[in-house]
Amino acid sequence: MTSVSVRRLDLGYFVRPAAETGGPDPRVEPVLAYLVRHPGGLLLFDTGMGDAGPATEAHYRPRRRSLAAALAAAGVRPGGVDLVVNCHLHFDHCGGNPGLAGRPVVVQRSELAAARAGGYTADHLVDFPGARYEELDGEAELLPGVRVLPTPGHTAGHQSLAVTTSAGVVVLAGQAHDLASHFSADHLAHRAALDGTEPPLPPYRPWMDRIAALAPRRVLFAHDCAVWEPGDDGAATV
Numbered sequence: 001m002t003s004v005s006v007r008r009l010d011l012g013y014f015v016r017p018a019a020e021t022g023g024p025d026p027r028v029e030p031v032l033a034y035l036v037r038h039p040g041g042l043l044l045f046d047t048g049m050g051d052a053g054p055a056t057e058a059h060y061r062p063r064r065r066s067l068a069a070a071l072a073a074a075g076v077r078p079g080g081v082d083l084v085v086n087c088h089l090h091f092d093h094c095g096g097n098p099g100l101a102g103r104p105v106v107v108q109r110s111e112l113a114a115a116r117a118g119g120y121t122a123d124h125l126v127d128f129p130g131a132r133y134e135e136l137d138g139e140a141e142l143l144p145g146v147r148v149l150p151t152p153g154h155t156a157g158h159q160s161l162a163v164t165t166s167a168g169v170v171v172l173a174g175q176a177h178d179l180a181s182h183f184s185a186d187h188l189a190h191r192a193a194l195d196g197t198e199p200p201l202p203p204y205r206p207w208m209d210r211i212a213a214l215a216p217r218r219v220l221f222a223h224d225c226a227v228w229e230p231g232d233d234g235a236a237t238v
Helices: 054-060 067-073 109-116 180-194 208-213
Strands: 005-016 027-038 041-045 083-085 104-108 132-136 140-143 146-150 159-165 168-172 218-220
Touching: 005 054, 005 067, 005 159, 027 067, 027 159, 041 140, 104 109, 109 132, 180 208
Parallel strands: 041 083, 083 104, 104 132, 168 218
Antiparallel strands: 005 027, 027 041, 140 146, 146 159, 159 168
């Protein structure tokens, strides 16, 4: 699809405490959203960090770039966004949703139910004046060549987005994996299993079968500026 493109939006960063990194040190992580330009409209995958209260602010020490500023750098006004997809509803992925009131927000039904059950996220970022949700139960095509893929793990209702471009399929993985290197490890474990490599082998997430079937040329993440690409010499450009 020659007229479909994906652009990364920088929405700031936060500091993940060492207790959450699995290592001895904290880690500064970007907060990234993605703007998909499609003949059917402008789609925004994630909307950045909202204010989740003093305790969360102190815990993660976020530094924000406004969604309006990030969109302006891409030549878009918030009013130009037609559709929002959140990979999940934690405060650092749906924080800009209230500023896009009235736009359809695509989420998995189980994710919205968890968010509304309490103690999960910042309630005011989920149910706000003008909130309008389109709830899915699994995989769905939103626009020609733009498909939601359930990728549970970080949350039970986590979802990713596969976008077909002229350079091949680009997967917007959200927080399906925290880091590109984590995705790479799962991808190689999946490949080794398919190759019949003798066990023991590390486990991988079951939905890697679906991702691999798409043969993505790039996989992009919510909290890592690194990009996964296949290990051959086929250069991919978005």
